[in-house]
């Protein structure tokens with residue numbers, strides 16, 4: 001059991017599933033306030049507890065499936081770079097990892113479809129994109145980074161899709177944009193960190209094509225644009241002033257992540273700082289909603 005949780009990277013799954021719940025909660029706040037204002041409150045549903053549980057399970061399963069299929073395709077690289085992982089260490093066979101991943105993709109998509117068809121469509125599209133990313137896209141310059149950025153940001157869209165017919169997706173779109181940009185920046189930094197292994201593997205990642213320095217400048221630019229845009233959820237009255245105070249801490253962590261890659265040329269430290277900043281930003285969404 002422990003090996004399968006490690007294969008799923010259950011910490012990432014939990015973070016993604018919490019992000020999706022934030023999407024549900026914020027979308028509900030917006031659409032229920034609009035419903036009251038438009039005086040069709042009587043027709044508006046109460047907070048969907050069962051659908052929220054389903055949202056949590058879907059994102060936990062699909063994120064875990066994405067990580068499992070990613071390690072399935074990465075076996076040759078991981079045998080060298082990450083031999084302690086469940087598949088190269090022999091704790092889980094390649095075939096078992098693939099079947100486990102496909103079962104999680106299927107379960108996530110079926111549960112999503114039971115919420116509504118838009119949620120089902122998002123889960124299915126994301127599942128197919130995760131398989132395509134792991135098998136092909138991750139070795140292409142920028143497209144792989146954009147795919148992971150969309151997938152991470154889509155957790156908020158997925159939560160908002162519970163209220164699709166009330167405009168729930170529109171309400172959380174700014175959160176999607178912020179998370180997507182921050183993730184793309186971090187993914188470019190991760191590719192800078194992995195440049196030697198990727199070069200041996202024949203991957204055509206951005207740092208290999210344009211050089212690690214230019215890739216670092218692009219990652220820094222995208223990350224800093226996300227920081228400058230971070231007050232938007234407050235300006236749009238999605239969040240309270242508590243968000244503004246807490247996201248300022250996340251912004252400082254993003255700035256340190258940028259300094260680590262641009263000033264100190266330390267992609268490993270920068271990647272860790274980006275992830276810490278994203279986690280703190282998620283806390284600011286929760287506290288500020």
Ligand SMILES: CC(C)=CCC/C(C)=C/CC/C(C)=C/CC/C(C)=C/COC[C@H](O)COP(=O)(O)O
Nearest residue numbers: 012015016019152178179182226227230278281282
């Ligand atoms: C400026 C601002 C306010 C940005 C918002 C940042 C934010 C709230 C991001 C949300 C991040 C999120 C939902 C993360 C879920 C965890 C996850 C699946 C991240 C994607 O990770 C892919 C990565 O390649 C995994 O590698 P590793 O972390 O090294 O295992």
Ligand SMILES: CC(C)=CCC/C(C)=C/CC/C(C)=C/CC/C(C)=C/COP(=O)(O)OP(=O)(O)O
Nearest residue numbers: 016062063066067070123126151152154155158
């Ligand atoms: C909203 C729904 C239904 C699903 C969202 C699913 C999510 C959040 C996906 C986020 C991105 C994710 C988990 C991608 C998995 C593949 C990946 C990027 C793994 C990291 O792989 P590598 O680039 O190989 O780096 P390492 O293996 O060295 O960490």
Ligand SMILES: [Mg+2]
Nearest residue numbers: 070071074078
């Ligand atoms: Mg990998």
